[in-house]
Amino acid sequence: MRLLLKNANRLLPNGKLQKCDVFIEDGVVKRIDVNLNEAADKIIECHQQLLIPGLIDVHIHLREPGGEHKETIKSGTLAAARGGFTTVCAMPNTNPVPDQVEVIQELERKIKSDAVVRVLPYVAITKGLQGEELVDIENLSKEGIFAFTDDGVGIQSADVMYRAMKKAASSGKAIVAHCEDNSIVYGGVVHDGNVSKRLNLPGIPSLSESVQIARDVLLAEATGCHYHVCHVSTKESVRVIRDAKRAGIHVTAEVSPHHLLLNENDIKDNDANFKMNPPLRSVKDQKALLEGILDGTIDFIATDHAPHTEEEKAVGMLDSPFGIVGLETAFSLLYTNLVKTEKVSLNQLVDWLTIKPAEVFQLPYGRLEEGKLADLTLINLDKTYKIHKDTFDSKGKNTPFHDWDVFGKPVLTIVEGKVVFEEELHG
Numbered sequence: 001m002r003l004l005l006k007n008a009n010r011l012l013p014n015g016k017l018q019k020c021d022v023f024i025e026d027g028v029v030k031r032i033d034v035n036l037n038e039a040a041d042k043i044i045e046c047h048q049q050l051l052i053p054g055l056i057d058v059h060i061h062l063r064e065p066g067g068e069h070k071e072t073i074k075s076g077t078l079a080a081a082r083g084g085f086t087t088v089c090a091m092p093n094t095n096p097v098p099d100q101v102e103v104i105q106e107l108e109r110k111i112k113s114d115a116v117v118r119v120l121p122y123v124a125i126t127k128g129l130q131g132e133e134l135v136d137i138e139n140l141s142k143e144g145i146f147a148f149t150d151d152g153v154g155i156q157s158a159d160v161m162y163r164a165m166k167k168a169a170s171s172g173k174a175i176v177a178h179c180e181d182n183s184i185v186y187g188g189v190v191h192d193g194n195v196s197k198r199l200n201l202p203g204i205p206s207l208s209e210s211v212q213i214a215r216d217v218l219l220a221e222a223t224g225c226h227y228h229v230c231h232v233s234t235k236e237s238v239r240v241i242r243d244a245k246r247a248g249i250h251v252t253a254e255v256s257p258h259h260l261l262l263n264e265n266d267i268k269d270n271d272a273n274f275k276m277n278p279p280l281r282s283v284k285d286q287k288a289l290l291e292g293i294l295d296g297t298i299d300f301i302a303t304d305h306a307p308h309t310e311e312e313k314a315v316g317m318l319d320s321p322f323g324i325v326g327l328e329t330a331f332s333l334l335y336t337n338l339v340k341t342e343k344v345s346l347n348q349l350v351d352w353l354t355i356k357p358a359e360v361f362q363l364p365y366g367r368l369e370e371g372k373l374a375d376l377t378l379i380n381l382d383k384t385y386k387i388h389k390d391t392f393d394s395k396g397k398n399t400p401f402h403d404w405d406v407f408g409k410p411v412l413t414i415v416e417g418k419v420v421f422e423e424e425l426h427g
Contacts, residue, residue: 020034029368053367082421084379086376120145126150155177174227190264252360301352336406387405
């Protein structure tokens with residue numbers, strides 16, 4: 001299959017846009033130049049819209065197997081394609097849990113059959129995500145898995161985490177951690193702060209996150225393991241990670257769009273579409289997260305796309321599950337609220353969603369270059385639209401951003417030279 005993209009704009013390191021054509025053959029970018037006339041099976045006129053590497057999200061939940069009423073591999077990857085993502089990494093809190101070879105092989109067969117973008121599966125650190133007995137890290141590392149995580153629950157035992165890190169380090173795999181000390185969560189459902197007092201809801205202290213990160217960075221130092229922190233949400237966590245990096249410890253971190261764009265004061269009532277774990281924190285925490293990603297303490301952005309049914313979310317903060325969806329709204333929200341407001345540059349945002357996660361996890365994606373895989377996303381930066389949950393391809397409609405007006409819409413997504421999402425393109 002030969003594909004020719006005409007009259008796109010690519011982003012230069014200096015922030016300027018440069019007109020270009022891109023010729024793709026056999027899933028690879030063969031030429032980037034102007035006025036290309038290579039023979040192609042399909043020609044797409046890009047109308048000088050922004051062409052960037054396909055977005056990468058290392059933290060999503062596809063729910064399949066076992067949670068197909070919330071999301072499937074098919075619906076979740078359709079949502080990813082619509083959002084401009086070409087590579088996503090699926091968390092292992094499914095039923096059954098991918099903690100042994102047979103389950104992983106079956107999951108990979110399902111991915112090959114149903115996924116419309118590239119899916120890299122995580123494997124659990126402990127059997128059944130119970131935090132007790134380690135999986136066979138050495139043998140499972142040979143199965144082409146992405147990394148190890150018990151995401152959704154923090155590993156409570158320092159001994160279990162220490163032994164996991166030693167085995168992961170010797171296998172060349174990362175330990176990816178949801179950091180939460182259960183002994184100081186106190187049944188919380190929102191941040192322990194203004195919102196918990198105002199709505200009379202139990203609060204989750206910031207310390208429950210940062211104290212476990214502090215423990216784990218020391219374990220990572222002792223083992224030489226690559227330790228990656230999921231969805232950082234507190235100023236104390238940012239400080240601990242910053243200090244760990246200065247000490248030369250191999251720690252990396254991500255932040256989610258909702259923690260950059262929202263804080264506890266945005267929760268006006270008992271609306272479970274604002275319930276996620278970690279919760280929306282204080283204004284000071286939100287400010288620290290932006291400072292952290294700007295100075296490199298936090299490496300990149302990941303959505304933590306977590307679909308649930310509307311019925312599950314309708315019961316309110318106390319009894320509903322944690323999590324919101326994010327794949328279909330991430331770029332537009334971040335571009336509108338960070339780039340258009342001049343808090344960050346377009347180059348920085350694109351890097352945090354493409355090359356940075358690829359570099360952290362040594363993935364061969366995230367670049368728009370000759371000879372690289374043709375994972376590409378075209379974005380109409382001038383397109384304004386209203387986010388509406390009923391237009392989502394995801395089964396999950398649980399978003400706090402319903403009815404927000406945004407700029408910057410992904411209009412074309414290409415995975416290895418194959419068009420997997422395309423809106424009507426016009427100038």
